[in-house]
Amino acid sequence: MQFKRMFTTDAYRGTRGYLRTQKIYEILRTVLYFAISLSLFIAGWVSTGSRENLLTIVAVLGCLPACKSLVEMFMFLRYRGCDEQVAAKIAAHTEGLTTLYDMVFTSYEKNYVIYHLTVCGNTVCGYTTDPKFAEQAFYKHIQDILKKDNYREVSVKIFNDLDKYLTRCDQLKELSSQPELSAGICQTLKSVSLYLTSQKEGVLCSCLPLAKIRRDNVWTNF
Numbered sequence: 001m002q003f004k005r006m007f008t009t010d011a012y013r014g015t016r017g018y019l020r021t022q023k024i025y026e027i028l029r030t031v032l033y034f035a036i037s038l039s040l041f042i043a044g045w046v047s048t049g050s051r052e053n054l055l056t057i058v059a060v061l062g063c064l065p066a067c068k069s070l071v072e073m074f075m076f077l078r079y080r081g082c083d084e085q086v087a088a089k090i091a092a093h094t095e096g097l098t099t100l101y102d103m104v105f106t107s108y109e110k111n112y113v114i115y116h117l118t119v120c121g122n123t124v125c126g127y128t129t130d131p132k133f134a135e136q137a138f139y140k141h142i143q144d145i146l147k148k149d150n151y152r153e154v155s156v157k158i159f160n161d162l163d164k165y166l167t168r169c170d171q172l173k174e175l176s177s178q179p180e181l182s183a184g185i186c187q188t189l190k191s192v193s194l195y196l197t198s199q200k201e202g203v204l205c206s207c208l209p210l211a212k213i214r215r216d217n218v219w220t221n222f
Contacts, residue, residue, distance in 0.1 A: 014100035019081035026073040033066035094199035104194035121178035
């Protein structure tokens with residue numbers, strides 16, 4: 001059990017089994033936060049005989065990070081990671097390449113779930129099982145992000161067919177790996193994938209898909 005994963009995912013994001021295992025830590029952290037608030041409330045009530053005390057105020061304030069953690073927990077519970085058998089097949093074909101597992105990219109319009117990404121120089125390819133994956137929208141979304149970090153002319157291709165993806169990974173092994181470029185692109189992709197919003201100022205990155213903007217005094221698509 002790696003307890004620090006309840007508070008930071010930097011070292012684990014993109015690793016094999018990330019989404020599946022991170023769900024456990026999301027649940028544990030949320031339960032812990034609510035338990036702290038509840039225990040403070042009970043302690044104040046028992047010690048003073050009244051709910052009107054300082055510990056009640058602290059307990060209420062403690063519900064703020066607890067509720068935020070609850071939202072993050074539901075975000076992680078929405079997605080499932082790469083199947084272990086599929087991950088094992090991919091690992092056998094990507095040895096020596098820069099790879100990422102269980103990547104979830106969010107935008108204002110759509111979420112993109114990609115079970116595996118391989119980065120080789122300025123070439124990025126990935127695998128998803130979503131038959132309705134919006135390829136063109138994803139390519140534009142990712143390329144715009146990469147351009148902001150000065151990674152231009154990056155080729156992006158997402159496969160729905162596992163065999164074709166594995167064949168492409170084998171082909172990438174024959175190309176120049178350019179480890180520094182691959183690592184830089186990889187870091188950019190990790191920075192915009194699903195993460196604990198408490199780690200960054202960009203809280204809306206993970207939460208925007210939950211609701212749209214209020215218009216004409218009516219909440220839409222909530």
